[in-house]
Amino acid sequence: MYDTIVIGAGLAGLMAAIGRAERGEKVMVLAKGHGTTHWTTGCLDLFAEVDDPIAGIIQLTDQRPHHPYALVGLTMIEQGVARFRAICEAAGYPMVGNFNRNLLLPTALGALRPTAFAPATMINGDARQLRDGRPTLIASFGVLRDFFPPLIAANLRAQGIAAEAALLALPPTGRQHDFSPVILARMFDQPDFRARVGEQLAAFVRKGGYARIGMPAILGLKHPTEVVRDLQNRAGALIFEIPTLPTSVAGMRLYHILENALLSLGGRMQLGGFVQRGEPLKETLVAVFSEAAAREQRHTARRWVLATGGILGGGIRATPEGHLRETALDLPLQTPDSRSGWFAARFLAEQGHPVFQSGVRVDRSLRPLDASGRLVYENVMVAGSALAGFDPVREGCLEGVAIATGWAAGQQ
Amino acid sequence: MDHIELSLTQSLDHCIKCNICTAACPVAAVTDAFPGPKYVGPQAQRFRHAAQPVPAASVDYCSGCRVCNQVCPTGVRIAELNARARAQMVAERGMPLRNRIIARSGLVGRLSCGPQAPLVNLTLSFAPARWLIEQVLGIHRHAPLPKASTYTFQHWFRRRKSTVAGRRPKVVYFHGCSTNYYEPHVGKAAVAVLEHLGFEVIIPPQRCCGLPLLSNGDFPAAQKHHQYNVAQLLPFVRAGIPIVGTSTSCTLTLKEEAPELLGLHGDDVRAVAAGTYDIFEFLRNLHERGELRTDFRSIERRLPYHPPCQLRAHRIGRPVLDVLGLVPGLHLDESRADCCGIAGTYGLKREKYQIAMDVGKPLFDFVQASGQNLALCDSETCRWQISGATGVETRHPIEILAEAYGVL
Numbered sequence: 001m002y003d004t005i006v007i008g009a010g011l012a013g014l015m016a017a018i019g020r021a022e023r024g025e026k027v028m029v030l031a032k033g034h035g036t037t038h039w040t041t042g043c044l045d046l047f048a049e050v051d052d053p054i055a056g057i058i059q060l061t062d063q064r065p066h067h068p069y070a071l072v073g074l075t076m077i078e079q080g081v082a083r084f085r086a087i088c089e090a091a092g093y094p095m096v097g098n099f100n101r102n103l104l105l106p107t108a109l110g111a112l113r114p115t116a117f118a119p120a121t122m123i124n125g126d127a128r129q130l131r132d133g134r135p136t137l138i139a140s141f142g143v144l145r146d147f148f149p150p151l152i153a154a155n156l157r158a159q160g161i162a163a164e165a166a167l168l169a170l171p172p173t174g175r176q177h178d179f180s181p182v183i184l185a186r187m188f189d190q191p192d193f194r195a196r197v198g199e200q201l202a203a204f205v206r207k208g209g210y211a212r213i214g215m216p217a218i219l220g221l222k223h224p225t226e227v228v229r230d231l232q233n234r235a236g237a238l239i240f241e242i243p244t245l246p247t248s249v250a251g252m253r254l255y256h257i258l259e260n261a262l263l264s265l266g267g268r269m270q271l272g273g274f275v276q277r278g279e280p281l282k283e284t285l286v287a288v289f290s291e292a293a294a295r296e297q298r299h300t301a302r303r304w305v306l307a308t309g310g311i312l313g314g315g316i317r318a319t320p321e322g323h324l325r326e327t328a329l330d331l332p333l334q335t336p337d338s339r340s341g342w343f344a345a346r347f348l349a350e351q352g353h354p355v356f357q358s359g360v361r362v363d364r365s366l367r368p369l370d371a372s373g374r375l376v377y378e379n380v381m382v383a384g385s386a387l388a389g390f391d392p393v394r395e396g397c398l399e400g401v402a403i404a405t406g407w408a409a410g411q412q
Numbered sequence: 413m414d415h416i417e418l419s420l421t422q423s424l425d426h427c428i429k430c431n432i433c434t435a436a437c438p439v440a441a442v443t444d445a446f447p448g449p450k451y452v453g454p455q456a457q458r459f460r461h462a463a464q465p466v467p468a469a470s471v472d473y474c475s476g477c478r479v480c481n482q483v484c485p486t487g488v489r490i491a492e493l494n495a496r497a498r499a500q501m502v503a504e505r506g507m508p509l510r511n512r513i514i515a516r517s518g519l520v521g522r523l524s525c526g527p528q529a530p531l532v533n534l535t536l537s538f539a540p541a542r543w544l545i546e547q548v549l550g551i552h553r554h555a556p557l558p559k560a561s562t563y564t565f566q567h568w569f570r571r572r573k574s575t576v577a578g579r580r581p582k583v584v585y586f587h588g589c590s591t592n593y594y595e596p597h598v599g600k601a602a603v604a605v606l607e608h609l610g611f612e613v614i615i616p617p618q619r620c621c622g623l624p625l626l627s628n629g630d631f632p633a634a635q636k637h638h639q640y641n642v643a644q645l646l647p648f649v650r651a652g653i654p655i656v657g658t659s660t661s662c663t664l665t666l667k668e669e670a671p672e673l674l675g676l677h678g679d680d681v682r683a684v685a686a687g688t689y690d691i692f693e694f695l696r697n698l699h700e701r702g703e704l705r706t707d708f709r710s711i712e713r714r715l716p717y718h719p720p721c722q723l724r725a726h727r728i729g730r731p732v733l734d735v736l737g738l739v740p741g742l743h744l745d746e747s748r749a750d751c752c753g754i755a756g757t758y759g760l761k762r763e764k765y766q767i768a769m770d771v772g773k774p775l776f777d778f779v780q781a782s783g784q785n786l787a788l789c790d791s792e793t794c795r796w797q798i799s800g801a802t803g804v805e806t807r808h809p810i811e812i813l814a815e816a817y818g819v820l
Contacts, residue, residue: 028729032485032487033432033482033483033484033485033487034436034483034485035485036485038430038432038435038485039430039432175443175444176444177444177447178440178444178447178448178451180431180435181435182434182435183440183441186441246430246431246432247430247431247432247434247435252435268729268730268733270730271483272481272482272483272724272725272727273727273729274487290727291727292726292727292728293664293667293668293685293726293727294667294668294685294686294688295686297727297728297729300700314485314486
């Protein structure tokens, strides 16, 4: 019997679990597998629609009282982000940025993406610095798929940044093929490997006078801060990472940092456990059942946090008949009435597609409500993208809502 | 096509190509002989057809550890796809003699165990003999081989006097090959614990669960074993008597591996699967019902514990931590290593030995850094691998529990 079982191992779930474990509770995170942390940039998007995220959030909470930010309030947002940053800092991986002005960081296509906090390894890529007129080099290995320095540099140039591209020679590794971001990141954790790369970077800097070098976010899985510092010293230029396509090493780092924090507080993790149904007793959730070999496993806890994600994370799925379902507890969803209401007429419609605002409607304590506003479970809290009333990707608040609501669920 | 088979074939459509499995795969991390679960699993599966030759052989480098299944966010049964692909390859191309031998752990055990065991063990500890075996058979000369026992567990069980009398609830013990031929002490500890808890222990005739055959791709032979075991165990299951095992791989095979991989989903197979428990899962269930004795002696120790892949594949959490956590003074440090590398018979093979050692390195480092002279692990081949690589004695957790109950 646990005090709290958290379903879902993304940012929301892990932050909730850490909060509970810090209060001395017996906590377990039960998850079907690795989640969206491994797909995302490894940055903390708070609110990307305006330059000043906090001002934007204050305005948002006035206009949309059911937005998750409005439900938890500004204090919880700030405290959650502060705690998250402190955990990363303690792990030697500081998250840099601020609440009042978004950074503008290059993507793997060379677009500029607003985000509130980014790992120190990415921070030198802020477009405001890149526009200082000094040349920037975008460098990678030909063997890394889905990351093309010439494309990135060309798109940056189109936005007024003096960027050029280079392909580096891969130092000898004993490996002939399959250079995924993770494989390369492990190589960068090896001092010999990065010394060889550092030599090449130094040669480019001598020739081209580059002030900054942008590289894919593969600069170490375990010791990225150290790797970047080392490469900067060897190259004689500032280095910044650009997030890659999945699997995202920068996202994995955050996952590992939070997982370590939870385990060192005595929390438990169980992966590979799809939660399939709950066992209610009136308004109390008594147990959940997770899929297992030959028969389900029953788990009991006093309190639950549902942090299974939205449509992207798999917490919400569509049936072949065109209904959306919350996968773990079958909670009622706030969603367009029929499938015809899912999408706006235009693919790139400015207001986004209504289906992506689908989720579980909750009260101010994040407890699930049904369509008539009645409480479904008094001992369940919902956090992260499983919540209704916001569009995490379009609004650029995926991580912010996850951390704020996850932290809130861990405190109440 | 029944629904399990359907879900197995359809699960490749659930793959969204995110590569989380490849990022987590401990084999792909150390060798490019294995391109990664996504490529040889859901991706290559599209090119495999019963009527066509197997397109690529790299799937043979899958160790079957199932880390991919565990981390996949969309529930693709990657390890099962791989195991089936290997079986198709074996059916097409045949099986090397070496694999035929090591996949028959029951036969090898029977030949090694008994009065001749000291001679067998001496020979196998003799470097030139191991060199010869490597040359002839392709079993790596440094691969960890267990020491054969001079007597079988079954023999011991038949000759002993039961310590329990009167009508007791019954439980069937599935001991598996390793307990029978190499580590009878594990079975003795299990019997002692179960009897201490008031059970009458029954040991029906049983064969190898067939897992080594499954993981080496000989499905027809594995099916014979499974059908035999189901026939033997079914009457007990039908009578409501649970089957418990100390080998996490045997119990996983009875529960899921054999039915899923072989496509056996009859009522009898299902009943046996549903009636089978890992022993610590069984004990944890007892505890949850308030029926587990907790008259433990205190054991003031801090020990490293590795939950083996074959236990994690049960998807039941960490029953050993839950149960041994009740023993006063005992603290287990859980290894967070993915895999010890051996994966049953994988690490014995000459061409895979070094991969297995590289995969296991984080675990070996963890065990050695603990500074303890004892480690715990539920799975036999993993214990041999850990001991072989670190020199640290590795025991089944049931032995510590028996000690805590004071029944050894």
